[in-house]
Amino acid sequence: MALIILESTKCSLCNKKLKADDEIISWSAFLMPDHKFGKFSNSGMHKSCFENWKHKDEFQYLNSYKPYLDFNDSHIKTMIEKHGMPDWLKEVQAFRKTHPEFKP
Numbered sequence: 197m198a199l200i201i202l203e204s205t206k207c208s209l210c211n212k213k214l215k216a217d218d219e220i221i222s223w224s225a226f227l228m229p230d231h232k233f234g235k236f237s238n239s240g241m242h243k244s245c246f247e248n249w250k251h252k253d254e255f256q257y258l259n260s261y262k263p264y265l266d267f268n269d270s271h272i273k274t275m276i277e278k279h280g281m282p283d284w285l286k287e288v289q290a291f292r293k294t295h296p297e298f299k300p
């Protein structure tokens with residue numbers, strides 16, 4: 197998850213500071229920096245800003261699909277062999293199975 201420092205970190209959508217009593221959504225770094233939504237991955241945003249964002253659905257879709265996650269990557273394979281598949285990885289795998297048409 198993105199590191200959010202309240203009263204300092206800014207909402208990646210409206211650019212206003214995130215305050216302690218705001219409803220905040222924090223995203224992990226799931227996109228490359230040069231992706232069109234790269235600056236929103238690994239960021240925090242107001243829940244209300246996200247709800248009104250025109251790219252909300254596409255972004256949420258990308259977050260579920262994690263297009264840059266490679267199940268054949270040696271680090272991933274080793275992790276699964278050693279520790280089993282974590283729930284978040286199972287969720288990605290399940291999402292991909294039900295959305296085979298997705299093109300990152």
Ligand SMILES: [Zn+2]
Binds near residue numbers: 207208209245
């Ligand atoms: Zn905002």
